[in-house]
Amino acid sequence: MGRWKANARERLEQAALELLLERGYERATVAEITERAGLTKRTFFRHFADKREVLFSGQEALYKLFVGAIVGAPASATAIDAIGAALEAASAVFPPERRELARQRQAIIAGNTELQEREMLKRASLAAAMVGALRERGVTDPTASLAAELGGLAFRTAYARWVDPANHQEFAELARQALHELKTATSEIA
Amino acid sequence: MGRWKANARERLEQAALELLLERGYERATVAEITERAGLTKRTFFRHFADKREVLFSGQEALYKLFVGAIVGAPASATAIDAIGAALEAASAVFPPERRELARQRQAIIAGNTELQEREMLKRASLAAAMVGALRERGVTDPTASLAAELGGLAFRTAYARWVDPANHQEFAELARQALHELKTATSEIA
């Protein structure tokens, strides 16, 4: 079987999504995923650092959108304004067509602890990236960490609502709502 | 309550700490840890769910202190007050004698991604527990999540300073400082 078609990585992602949805993360082996994709186990690990990573391939782009929007926000913008701009920019990664995919992905992650661990690490990396970007704007540390944490919470809230079948609004709108709610809660808490 | 050679779990934790400090997490095998403890690989996995877990054994107690303090806070206490009480209660787990141990543990974790993943998951579990406890007090959701996130950030800040050799204050004092800084930053951000 010496043939090799293009899109190996995408085929692996697709095969993984299907198989993990059918059988769950633990009951599906890497060998079975690669078999479905017409490849071998070794090739899987050339494209993904480990089995979990096949479900977290868009993260890099998300970081860049966040960081870019924060450092690119107007100089007059406050830390929270910059966070708001970041959420706005992030909306580009979550068009309505990707909602069903995101839902499936979340269903798989919800069923396995290893995947949740990976997700938590990605969250922390994103938060750290936001803190770094805010610092580049001159925001000092207690405020930078707090703003990043707030942004992360707003993002997770918006994402959870976006994935929820009960809602039909666009991500950007949900993000604006979540951030607004958190801002008012913040002023009430102090 | 069987007492065989006794202390199997503690011996495993001690052997693991030593070996992981010497060689790092990835270059030390479970078989080597158990060999040092005078036990077998199988026994290790009867005491710990996986290799990572040997470094996270005190977490259960921490959760209980947090939750207990939050639900046990006086009815007049605000959400932030309850968080403050939780941090105060958590100080019991971090006496000065445990500082060196904590430092070593953090050094090992800092050197390996899997361990950081586990730590992030524990953080998230703690945050979720705090949200649950706050809800029991009648705190509703945007505020509960925000307060829990704030508490987590204060805790991490205090812990980082407590472990830092440059500081010599007690954990409770560092926690009060961190929470106070975050409260003022919160009022400035809104």
Next chain:
DNA sequence: ATGGTGACGACACCAAGTGTCATCACGCCT
């Protein structure tokens, strides 16, 4: 063609976990 480059397959190998059964120390009962 011709040779170089990069992606893939084949194979061996290590380490993390798990299932299963045997064994051995201890407390308890008579």
Next chain:
DNA sequence: AGGCGTGATGACACTTGGTGTCGTCACCAT
């Protein structure tokens, strides 16, 4: 004291994730 049950451990085989290494084959530029 001696037998019994229980729970912790050892022994061993097995699966799966993940890596190192080498060979092979398509593609491209010369």
